[in-house]
Every structure is written in C-alpha cells, then in structure tokens.
Amino acid sequence: MLSLYVHIPFCRKRCSYCDFYLVANSARMEDFFVALRRETAARASLLKGRTIGAIHFGGGTPSMAPPALLSDWLEQVASLTSFAPDIEIALEANPEDLQGNAAGELHGVGINRLSLGVQSFNRAKLASLGRVHSPENAMTATHKALGLFDSVSLDLICGVPSEDREAWQGDLDKAIALEVQHVSVYMLSLEPRTLLSRDVAAGRVRVPDEGAQADFYMQALKELKASGYAHYEVSNFAMPGHHSRYNLASWKREPYIGYGPSAHSFIQTEEGELRTANEASLSRWLSAPQSAEGFREILGERERFEEEVFLSLRINSGLSIEFLRKGNTLPIEMMNALGKMEAQGWIRHENGALYLTDEGFLFADHIAAELIP
Ligand code: SF4
Known part of the structure; x- marks a missing residue:
C-alpha cells in the first residue's frame, strides 16, 4: 500500500513559534495546483499499478485551498492509480477556515479525516502563539467537523508562555468533552529564528521550563488514557480505529510519495530504499515541479x-x-x-x-x- 502527501505551503500569517516551510499569503494558490498537476504527471510511473491507502494534505494551511482544486487533483490521481476502498483522505485545517459551508465542501470532495489545528481553547494561549482563531472559532469548527467527518483530530500545544497546570487541564478537558476521535499533543519547542524564540532570548517572554513541560506531557498522558484514548505514538492518541493511517504508515517505514515544495518521499527502488526531498522553495518548485528534487539518499x-x-x-x-x-x-x-x-x-x-x-x-x-x- 502506498501513501501520498501534498505540502500546501500557504498560511494567512506566520504563527510566532512556527518554522515550517511556508509563504504567508496565498496569492499563488492557483499556480500551486497547476504545478502540482505537473509534478504528479511527471512522477506518474511511481503510481502505476499501486493502491493508495492514505492521502494527506499538510502544510502550511491546506484548508485555504479551494475544494474544487483539491478535487481536480484527486481526480488526476484516481486516473493514474487505484484507491483502496477504505482510503483515508486527510486534510489539516485551521478553525478560522471552516466558516459557512467550508467544512461541508471539503467533505464533499472526498476528505474523510480532518486534523484541526486548534492548539488551545484558551484566549491568552492562542494570543501568545500568534494564532488567528479565537476559542469560539475552535469550538464551532470542531462541532462542525464532528458532524461531517469519519475522524476528527485536534492538535493541542502545551508549555506556551505563562501556561500553568490549570490552563492545560482546561484544554484537555475541552478536547475530551468534545469526544473527538484523535488528539495530538505537542510540547512547545523554541525553534531558532522564530519570533517567539527571539522574544524569549531577549527576556520579553518566559516559557515553562523543561520540568514543567514534562509535567504537562504526563498530565496529558494520564487524562487521555483515562478517557479511552490509546497512546500509539509519542505525541498521538486515538480512539480504536482512528489512528492517522498516513502517519502510522510513514513511521512504520512504508512507502509514500510527497508532492510540493519541501515534501519528502520514501520509496523502494532497484538500488534500495530511497529517501528524497523537494527543495524548500515555492518559486523554484513552481517553475520546474518535475525536477524539484533537492535531496536524494539511498539508505x-x-x-x-x-x-x-x-x-x-x-x-x-x-x-x-x-x-x-x-x-x-x-x-x-x-x-x-x-x-x-x-x-x-x-x-x-x-x-x-x-x-x-x-x-x-x-x-x-x-x-x-x-x-x-
Ligand atoms: S498555521 Fe500552522 S503552519 Fe501556518 S504558521 Fe501557524 S503553525 Fe505554522
């Protein structure tokens, strides 16, 4: 079984802690999908005769992509290969994007798993992370998603500036009470060159120390396990049958193909197991998506x-x-x-x-x- 990953590198603005490869506007979204179709066609031989078990749209903020463009690409892939009857098609979404009927439209094009970048339901926490959405957006988006998708996952972050045990417990309680099928828990990490790490270095902001981070993590483990979630990876917790199929396949070293700038692939070739990565440059990828490889290693x-x-x-x-x-x-x-x-x-x-x-x-x-x- 093969998995596919698409890196959609656009966000409304960069959050204070984020160092992912992205562009903080979506002006080139349509060009992105033109190039994505070109890259997919150029690498079509990798899909031939294979069955796709999982497709994951990551980013960036894939929920900024027009559903019609996601649908066109899914149709292109379906014309080149076959989908497993129970294929997982997952998309990472930000709560502010699920206004009106946006969630319904994503569901309508075949997305069956939504991974919501909620991070927190606490206003002060969201502000300190530089997130665009409010706690109300997060709640509404989660309720909408639960009414539509087979699996809904929430991302939560602990260890943000000024966070204490009660604030973190509040986030865990809300996620559990919503009865989402999957929760990912991340401990805030200070990445170099981010706004947050500069503020911490300059003494403008303080973050909980390693001991407090460890306590937050253990608190999450205890609460989520007690509520029926299986802890199946360092940061991931799932109700039975709701683990992320795409992530689990990549952690089990099963093959996947990544499309888009900075996307990684892992495939079996005649020379052995091959890991490749596209260059982390939107402009270079847009101009030559068929030859965007910036890294290649036979293991x-x-x-x-x-x-x-x-x-x-x-x-x-x-x-x-x-x-x-x-x-x-x-x-x-x-x-x-x-x-x-x-x-x-x-x-x-x-x-x-x-x-x-x-x-x-x-x-x-x-x-x-x-x-x-
Ligand atoms: S929305 Fe996600 S990918 Fe975009 S800047 Fe924020 S943390 Fe990074």
Missing part, C-alpha cells in the same frame, strides 16, 4: 538500522533485542545503557523486546541515540 545498512531504532521506539511497537544484537552479543556499553535506562524507569523489557514507559516517551530520541553505536 545504507546503518541508516536503515538507525531509522528502525528511532521509529519503533516512537510508536512503541517493540524494539527486538535480536535486531539490536545483529547476530552478535550486545556490546557492553549498550548493556550498561539499557540497565541504566531500565533502572530509571524509562524502558521495560518484555518477550525479547524493549518498550518505552510513559516517562520514557519524554526521552524517546535520547533513548534511541543510546542504542545506536
């Missing part, structure tokens, strides 16, 4: 090993000790690192595999790094 044994360790820990599918041993005994440094992490309560050992504990999820990348020679 060697070491890269495959590293990915397997990082990804299987993140989705907690169990990292086999046999896989780590690679036919040898475990190196003494790795044995020591494992013993230490088990004593700290970060990992547990079960039936020949390693799993992260709730606390271990906080250190998933660090733990993976300890296991890579």
Whole structure:
C-alpha cells in the first residue's frame, strides 16, 4: 500500500513559534495546483499499478485551498492509480477556515479525516502563539467537523508562555468533552529564528521550563488514557480505529510519495530504499515541479538500522533485542545503557523486546541515540 502527501505551503500569517516551510499569503494558490498537476504527471510511473491507502494534505494551511482544486487533483490521481476502498483522505485545517459551508465542501470532495489545528481553547494561549482563531472559532469548527467527518483530530500545544497546570487541564478537558476521535499533543519547542524564540532570548517572554513541560506531557498522558484514548505514538492518541493511517504508515517505514515544495518521499527502488526531498522553495518548485528534487539518499545498512531504532521506539511497537544484537552479543556499553535506562524507569523489557514507559516517551530520541553505536 502506498501513501501520498501534498505540502500546501500557504498560511494567512506566520504563527510566532512556527518554522515550517511556508509563504504567508496565498496569492499563488492557483499556480500551486497547476504545478502540482505537473509534478504528479511527471512522477506518474511511481503510481502505476499501486493502491493508495492514505492521502494527506499538510502544510502550511491546506484548508485555504479551494475544494474544487483539491478535487481536480484527486481526480488526476484516481486516473493514474487505484484507491483502496477504505482510503483515508486527510486534510489539516485551521478553525478560522471552516466558516459557512467550508467544512461541508471539503467533505464533499472526498476528505474523510480532518486534523484541526486548534492548539488551545484558551484566549491568552492562542494570543501568545500568534494564532488567528479565537476559542469560539475552535469550538464551532470542531462541532462542525464532528458532524461531517469519519475522524476528527485536534492538535493541542502545551508549555506556551505563562501556561500553568490549570490552563492545560482546561484544554484537555475541552478536547475530551468534545469526544473527538484523535488528539495530538505537542510540547512547545523554541525553534531558532522564530519570533517567539527571539522574544524569549531577549527576556520579553518566559516559557515553562523543561520540568514543567514534562509535567504537562504526563498530565496529558494520564487524562487521555483515562478517557479511552490509546497512546500509539509519542505525541498521538486515538480512539480504536482512528489512528492517522498516513502517519502510522510513514513511521512504520512504508512507502509514500510527497508532492510540493519541501515534501519528502520514501520509496523502494532497484538500488534500495530511497529517501528524497523537494527543495524548500515555492518559486523554484513552481517553475520546474518535475525536477524539484533537492535531496536524494539511498539508505545504507546503518541508516536503515538507525531509522528502525528511532521509529519503533516512537510508536512503541517493540524494539527486538535480536535486531539490536545483529547476530552478535550486545556490546557492553549498550548493556550498561539499557540497565541504566531500565533502572530509571524509562524502558521495560518484555518477550525479547524493549518498550518505552510513559516517562520514557519524554526521552524517546535520547533513548534511541543510546542504542545506536
Ligand atoms: S498555521 Fe500552522 S503552519 Fe501556518 S504558521 Fe501557524 S503553525 Fe505554522
């Protein structure tokens, strides 16, 4: 099964914490879809004879795209390949875009999963993140989405300036009370070159420290799990059957093709597993979308090993000790690192595999790094 990703790089304005590749206006939206169709046609051979299990429109703010243009592209893809009968077609939407019948129109073109960039229902939090929408927009958009789509996911952020335990609990309570099928929880990270990181560096704004961030994360785990959500990836929680199929496929190292500026692809070729990325430049991609590749790497044994360790820990599918041993005994440094992490309560050992504990999820990348020679 193959997944497709489309990076729609337009937003109304840049939020204070965001460092994604995007352009803060949508003047070239129509040109974008012309180029998207050209890139899709140029790479049509990758689709031939395949079945598409998931399509994900990410960004940027894909809900700014006119539904008719999304529909034209979906038709083009359908003419080149076949869709699984239960295909997931997901779109990332911002609450301010779901006014009037906008949600209905997205549903009408075949979108069946909506991922809402709510981030918070708290006015002060939204203002400190530089978000365009209000708490009322977030509520209305979620209710509308729940009435239309098979799966609705909310993104929430914790650890924003001045946030405390009560403010975070308020967001968790609202998301749970809405009975959305999926929640993604992100800890605010200060990315270099963002407005927020400059304000923090200059002492104009203070953000909760690492200890407080960790408490927020553990609070989310406890509340969401107690409400029936399965914790299936570091940041992701789903009701049964509502995990993100596109994300899970990419974390399981299944193939996907990405279209648009900065989009990544992962495919199997005769030379081996290939990762590519388009250049992060809208203007260059618009002028030559058929040859926008800026990065290409055939994975060697070491890269495959590293990915397997990082990804299987993140989705907690169990990292086999046999896989780590690679036919040898475990190196003494790795044995020591494992013993230490088990004593700290970060990992547990079960039936020949390693799993992260709730606390271990906080250190998933660090733990993976300890296991890579
Ligand atoms: S809406 Fe999302 S992608 Fe756009 S600037 Fe804000 S955080 Fe970044």
